[in-house]
Amino acid sequence: MEIKKTIKICLLSFLLLSPFMHVNASNNVKVSTFAVGENTFLLDGHPFVVKAAEVHYPRIPRAYWEHRIKMCKALGMNTICIYVFWNIHEPQENHFDFTGNNDLAEFCRLVKKNGMYVIVRPGPYVCAEWEMGGLPWWLLKKKDIALREQDPYFMKRVEIFEKEVGKQLAPLTIQNGGPIIMVQVENEYGSYGENKPYVSAIRDIVKKSGFDKVTLFQCDWSSNFTKNGLDDLVWTMNFGTGANIDEQFKLLGKLRPNAPKMCSEFWSGWFDKWGARHETRPSSEMVAGIDEMLSKGISFSLYMTHGGTSFGHWAGANSPGFAPDVTSYDYDAPINEYGMPTPKFWELRKTMEKYNDGKKLPAVPKSPISIINIPKFSLSEHSNLLNGMDSIAITNNSDKMLTFEDMNMGWGSMVYIADLPETKSNSILTLNECHDYSRIFINGKYIGTIDRVKNEKSIELPPIAKNSMIQVFVEGMGRINFGRAIKDYKGITKDVTITTDNGNVQTTYKPKNWINIRIKDDYTQALKAFEMSNKQIDLVIDKSISVSMFNGIESLKTEKWLDNINKPGYYRGYFNLKKVGDTFLNMEAFGKGLVYVNGHSLGRFWNIGPQQTLYLPGCWLKKGRNEVIVLDVIGPKGSPVCYGQNKPELDKLNLERSSNIKKPELKKEYLVASGSFEAGNGWQKVKFNTLSTGRYLVIEGLNSQEGKEKASIAELYALDANGKRLSRESWTIKYADSEDVSNGNKTADKVFDLQESTYWATQSGVSFPHVLVVDMGSSNSVSGIEYLPRAEQGAPGSIKNYNIYITNDL
Structure with missing residues (x-):
């Protein structure tokens, strides 16, 4: 008895005195430590x-969570890295949801169950090519709000949300026996601004939310991390495959020579945008980068290890300009969109096994479900778009239009209706800041489309008869998720003007008394669209509407507004299954919109591509009859049919390309600078001898540092009269003599996409000189440029000798 007592005392003493591990006596939980x-x-x-795999729980059906975790562990990872998406957890102010697919605490428990750790990135901003970067749309109901700044209302809401996150996750930190080893403060703030007081305030909120003992860190790019770096936080770098790793950590090594090094986002691939080619990245560069980091003891998180799907309306949009992201978030990751290993997976697994302490990696788990085909089926039921409306407002005696946010709507579409003036000749209709995709009708007759993606604002109208009505249908896509443009209202955000020449006198008219009709992106509302009759629509229309206004709505309710195009609206059909499985719903028969299957929103489709199928998880299907509802804002090209195929189609573009783009004439009077860039990585600045004014910025590369034929540029800025960077929101590419799309998507717009790891590159076989023309959107006074070569070691494709031109005349 005495010996047993002595053993117990010794064991207890060891546990109490150990600086690294103890047992929480209240719940008998083994507690570990994680420190710097x-x-x-x-x-x-x-x-x-840290060998972390970035995955996002909302982009994976809950039924598949554990399989994806096991796949990451089989790849050789020891940690799972997750964002916390504010807008999916607080879809309406003060209404929180941490249930079902939003149960992030359960996701973390599954990670622990499988012997892995968790890194949590709770924002409040996350980017992630996610709607508004994770910020909730209802913040925009406060018109003067300053996002990601110390705006009192914004900070109050951040504190409330982070407190709710803390309730879910603080009990799961490693200090409490859970798997969470690190928590991030904000996200890549250096790409947004310089505001250490704001970042400090977010740090304090995170600490106060229950993360006061866990290791806190902040991430940024090597070029900007010092702007907002806090002394008491771990600093980590974000960069992509192929980057010069020593260069990425060079400044950190000087400032903090004894700190651990970590790449908190090592980009395995890239995201896709509607109307652009599918993005890919070579596996060899990814594997080589991870091999180098592990050989040097550098921690990393592979973004993404498994991308998944931006189901519903959660895909965001990128800036400058407006570039909405596709539904698939496959990301060319080692584990593909539907959870299967890719060639990248197997190549990386071989390397990861070298760093597994001589042990074999776990077996790769089998898929939890098979992949099936679904025979072609028809969606024969049709309901008019206006049958989906649930709210109408009239702006009496005003030219004001109501946005989605004014109508208390996060996602969906709006229809705007107003009287038109009589015109004898053609006129120009201008929608001032229409977000995002609009179709114009007069008296129910289709006139044309204004597309924000193409930076379109105006369209020509034919002569307008007396007592005519205009109907403008506006579909909102994802809110911008990166950069200063994240304050992204939806609908017509300013006003509408009609400019005409009557008798050589130009007249501008602003329609008034707009009817604003709300159509929510909501499955329940889609069901009601099939239940609602025309008489029921009449009942919700305010009787104060004039007869002409009422007729404006009636013309949309009838098939007259369809003219020579196929019917937009809601389509419903069914298919039967004897066996469920994952499949890919082919949407090529339809135009543009979104899809619900058995009440689950699969996401957006658009026939321009590159994505032509939508991932349909088998866990959302059932034996017997399955329901499909399609909301198509354009209308199908022929018969409204769908089918399920056994592989995705992510790389099929349907775009008309202009062949009339000619090389501009570069006159000597436009020349503002000539010289040579330095060799190597990092930003370089060129100052002009005189301030120059023009709309077009032209870079002419005369040769390369390597003496080869290819040229490339990662990022490019124009500087104003004070040497400050000009906004690039309105920038477009006017001309590029060559773009390499044979291996990846190295198009010219990459020079202003706010991403240092992407770049414009010319094709093999096209020799110097190489010319790039940027349309800055308006005439600017320019004092110089800033130029960034590629991030890889040796900065391949760097331009040596150059000419720079500024002009208004091209």
């Missing part, structure tokens, strides 16, 4: 290299 050591992280006092 000398040039390494320490797990229970021992050196620990």
Whole structure:
């Protein structure tokens, strides 16, 4: 008895005195430690290299969560890295949802169950090519709000949300026996601004939310991390495959020579945009980068290891300009959109096994479900678009239009109706800041489309008869998720003008008394569209509407507004299954819109591509009859049919390309600078001798640093009279003599996409000189440029000798 008592006392003493591990007596939970050591992280006092896999729980059906976690572990990862998406957890102010697919605490528990750790990135901003970067749309109901700044209302709402996150996750930190080893403060703030007081305030909120003992860190790019770096946080770098890794950590090594190094986002691939080619990245560069980091003891998180799907309306949009992201978030990742290993997976797994302490990696788990085909089926039921409306407002005696946010709607479409003036000749209709995709009708007759993606604002109208009505249908796509443009209202956000020449006198008219009709993106509302009759629509129309206004709505309710195009609206059909499985719903018969299957929103489709199928998880299907509802804002090209295929189609573009773009004439009087760039990585600045004014910025590369034929540029800025960077929101590419799309998507617009890891590159076989013309959107006074070569070692494709032109005349 005495010996047993002595053993118990010794064991208890060891547990109490150990600086690394103890047992929480209240719940008998084993508690570990995670800390920052000398040039390494320490797990229970021992050196620990973080090998993290970035995955996003809302982009994976809950039924598949554990399979995807097991896939990451089989790849050789020891940690799962997750964002917390504010807008999916608080879809309406003060209404929180951490249930079902939003149960992030359960996701973390599954990670622990499988012997892995968790890194949490709770924002409040996350980017992630996600709607508004994770910020909730209802913040925009406060018109003067300053996002990601110390706006009192914004900070109050951040604090409320982070407190709710803390309730879910603080009990799961490693100090409490859970799997969470690190928590991030904000996200890549250096790409947004310089505001250490704001970042400090977010840090304090995160700490106060229950994360006061866990290791806190912040991430940014190597070129800007010092702007907002806080002394008490771990600093990590974000960069892509192929980057010069020593160069990425060079400044960090000087400032914090004893700190552990970590790449918190090592980009395995890239995201896709509607109307652009499918993005891919070579596996060899990804694997080589991870091999190099592990050989040097550098921690990393592979973004993405498994991308998944931006179901519903959650795909965001990128800026400058407006570039909405597709529904698939496959990301060319090692684990594809539907959870299967790719060639990248197997190549990376071989390398990861070298760094697994001589042990074999876990077996790769089998798929939880098979992949099936679904025979072609018809969606024969049709309901008019206006049958989906649920709210109408009239702006009496005003030219004001109501946005989605004014109508208390996050996602969906609006129809705007107003009287038109009589005109004898053609006129120009201008929608001032229409967000995002609009179709114009007069008396129910289709006139044309204004597309924000193409930076379109105006369209020509034919002569307008007396007592005519205009109907403008506006579909909102994802809100911008990156850069200063994240304050992205939807609908017609300013006003509408009609400009005409009557008797050589130009007249501008602003229609008034707009009817604003709301059509929500909502499955329940889609069901009601099939239940609602025309008489029921009449009942919700305010009887104060004039007869002409009423007729304006009636013309949309009838098939007259369809003219020579196929019917937009809601389509419903069914298919039967004997066996469920994952499949890919082919949407090529339809135009543009979104899809619901058995009440689940699969996401957006658009026939321009590159994505032509939508991933349909088998866990959302059932034996017997399955329902499909399609909301198509354009209308199908022929018969409204769908089918399920056994592989996705992510790389099929249907765009008309203009062949009339000619090389501009570069006159000597436009020349503002000539010289040579320096070799190597990093930003370079060119100052002009005189201030120059023009709309077009032209870079002419005369040769390369390597003496080869290819040229490339990662990022480009124009500088104003004070040497500050001009806004690039209105920039477009006017001309590029060559673009390499044979291996990846190295188009010219990459020079202003706010991403240092992407770049414009010319094709092999096209020799110097290489010319790039940027349309800045308006005439600007320019004092110089800033130029960034590629991030890879040696900066391949760097331009050596150059000419720079500024002009208004091209």
